[in-house]
Amino acid sequence: MDTQAVECQRLSRRFGARAAVSDLDLKVPRGAVFGFLGSNGAGKTTTVRMMVGMLRPSAGSVQVLGLDPISQGDQVRSRCGVMLDNVGLYDRLTARQNLQFAAKIARLGTSEGRERIDELLHRVDLWERRDDKASGFSKGMRQKLGLARALISEPEMLILDEPTAGLDPASIVMVRELLVSLAQESGRTIFLCTHLLAEAQRICDRVAIMQNGHLLAIGDPNQLGSQGLPTFRLRLSGCDSELTKNLALPGGVQLSLVNRDEWRVTVATSDDIEHIVAALVGARIGVRAVIPEQVSLEEEYLRLVGGDGHE
Numbered sequence: 571m572d573t574q575a576v577e578c579q580r581l582s583r584r585f586g587a588r589a590a591v592s593d594l595d596l597k598v599p600r601g602a603v604f605g606f607l608g609s610n611g612a613g614k615t616t617t618v619r620m621m622v623g624m625l626r627p628s629a630g631s632v633q634v635l636g637l638d639p640i641s642q643g644d645q646v647r648s649r650c651g652v653m654l655d656n657v658g659l660y661d662r663l664t665a666r667q668n669l670q671f672a673a674k675i676a677r678l679g680t681s682e683g684r685e686r687i688d689e690l691l692h693r694v695d696l697w698e699r700r701d702d703k704a705s706g707f708s709k710g711m712r713q714k715l716g717l718a719r720a721l722i723s724e725p726e727m728l729i730l731d732e733p734t735a736g737l738d739p740a741s742i743v744m745v746r747e748l749l750v751s752l753a754q755e756s757g758r759t760i761f762l763c764t765h766l767l768a769e770a771q772r773i774c775d776r777v778a779i780m781q782n783g784h785l786l787a788i789g790d791p792n793q794l795g796s797q798g799l800p801t802f803r804l805r806l807s808g809c810d811s812e813l814t815k816n817l818a819l820p821g822g823v824q825l826s827l828v829n830r831d832e833w834r835v836t837v838a839t840s841d842d843i844e845h846i847v848a849a850l851v852g853a854r855i856g857v858r859a860v861i862p863e864q865v866s867l868e869e870e871y872l873r874l875v876g877g878d879g880h881e
């Protein structure tokens with residue numbers, strides 16, 4: 571069996587003169603909860619649309635569960651639960667009827683379908699509104715119904731574009747917990763496009779950051795900033811940017827400014843921090859605190875996208 575749930579090789583898509591996705595090389599292992607991050611227009615939805623066979627690549631290739639989404643689109647769509655930006659519900663149908671329709675397409679038996687629909691309506695907190703038409707639903711309720719629809723066939727992979735867009739804080743927590751439990755239950759792969767960096771850090775075991783159609787970084791969301799190396803925040807007095815440029819610190823490490831009197835340094839091993847502190851003191855810089863830290867995904871994201879993340 572193919573060990574990758576998604577594999578893109580030099581995947582590209584142009585719209586006229588505009589390159590929406592450029593030379594994307596990406597591997598998403600089966601069973602991963604994968605966060606696909608990037609600012610508006612970064613190329614996330616275009617990539618997803620190529621993954622599910624809605625768009626043809628201009629160049630390069632993409633495989634999903636070892637299948638070609640264009641020539642084997644039906645198989646990809648029957649094995650993946652997909653929830654895209656425009657949720658695509660039937661407004662004139664009720665919540666329950668929308669799910670019944672999806673169950674029919676997924677070829678679920680009547681009683682199996684009924685049980686699954688009831689369970690999902692409870693799970694996404696729409697049970698009370700099950701017989702209301704989707705046309706009267708708020709954006710958040712439509713998102714929840716779209717998520718339930720994506721789950722109807724218990725797919726081995728979920729592809730979700732902004733599943734928490736428009737949800738209130740309590741519903742965001744509900745969806746997050748649902749995604750975590752779905753990922754744990756059966757080792758299902760989840761491919762999640764999101765703008766919520768704290769959410770991604772909490773639930774994803776791997777993230778990729780896109781900008782202007784290019785992949786900027788990929789890795790463990792907790793280690794992306796420091797590449798897994800020990801990182802410290804130093805509170806210093808008598809230090810400024812000019813001074814740090816001329817400092818020769820052990821291991822050739824550099825201090826980076828976090829705020830007025832706080833600096834960050836990433837070292838090869840935790841023991842190195844002692845030598846760095848000694849070198850700073852030797853340069854007549856006051857070291858008021860040394861705090862081990864984890865660079866947040868949000869900080870690393872903003873550093874990578876140059877503060878142009880619109881988050």
Ligand SMILES: Nc1ncnc2c1ncn2[C@@H]1O[C@H](COP(=O)(O)OP(=O)(O)OP(=O)(O)O)[C@@H](O)[C@H]1O
Pocket residue numbers: 585588589590608609610611612613614615616617
């Ligand atoms: N059908 C289309 N025709 C022309 N340009 C398009 C089309 N679809 C996407 N684009 C362009 O491709 C680029 C990438 O868009 P895409 O929707 O993939 O970004 P995104 O990362 O999903 O953004 P967002 O977070 O805002 O949803 C944008 O510049 C967009 O304007």
